[in-house]
Amino acid sequence: MIGTGRLVLRAPVDADRDAIAAINADPAVGAWLGGARSRAESDHFVDRVQAHFAEHGFGFYVVERRDDRRVIGLTGIWHVPEENPLLAGQVEIGWRFAPDAWGQGYATEAARAALDYGFDLSIDEIIAFTARTNLASQAVMRRLGMAYDPARDFEHPGVAEGDPLKPHVVFVGRPRAYP
Numbered sequence: 001m002i003g004t005g006r007l008v009l010r011a012p013v014d015a016d017r018d019a020i021a022a023i024n025a026d027p028a029v030g031a032w033l034g035g036a037r038s039r040a041e042s043d044h045f046v047d048r049v050q051a052h053f054a055e056h057g058f059g060f061y062v063v064e065r066r067d068d069r070r071v072i073g074l075t076g077i078w079h080v081p082e083e084n085p086l087l088a089g090q091v092e093i094g095w096r097f098a099p100d101a102w103g104q105g106y107a108t109e110a111a112r113a114a115l116d117y118g119f120d121l122s123i124d125e126i127i128a129f130t131a132r133t134n135l136a137s138q139a140v141m142r143r144l145g146m147a148y149d150p151a152r153d154f155e156h157p158g159v160a161e162g163d164p165l166k167p168h169v170v171f172v173g174r175p176r177a178y179p
Contacts, residue, residue, distance in 0.1 A: 002113045009061035009110055011053045012046055016062050019071035020046055028099045032134050052078045063110045073097030075110040077118040077126055086154050091126050108143045119175040126173045131165040146171035
């Protein structure tokens with residue numbers, strides 16, 4: 001478990017599946033992830049996150065607000081899955097939050113805690129990537145002090161040709177290289 005002033009980050013448990021499914025099913029969230037996810041797809045994601053925790057001791061954390069214990073999102077670090085062979089095996093930080101939690105600094109607060117934790121594990125580089133058009137996530141990456149690395153930009157293999165989400169940008173974080 002990782003704590004911040006307003007948030008608790010913890011490994012997901014089966015009781016979180018409904019809240020995670022609601023976030024994953026939201027069309028606004030799905031707009032940056034290739035579409036909203038069905039309950040089965042969301043449960044598969046949770047299964048993968050739980051397996052990653054079991055194997056590596058870290059992964060994508062459920063983000064709860066301290067004041068009401070509501071699950072408002074997920075953030076964390078994990079090894080990029082093999083479905084993305086261009087980056088597979090690298091450690092990625094990512095996040096997704098319920099839209100009513102957007103614009104309140106939760107993503108930056110939670111991601112900063114997860115990034116710090118990753119560097120405490122002696123991970124020497126953590127990347128973040130998103131669609132070139134996802135300026136909100138890129139703003140979080142910049143607030144975390146991550147550096148844009150245009151040499152690593154790529155066309156996402158899981159996104160169809162011609163889809164505006166196919167071109168991706170890559171940001172890099174290194175220990176103590178961020179505020």
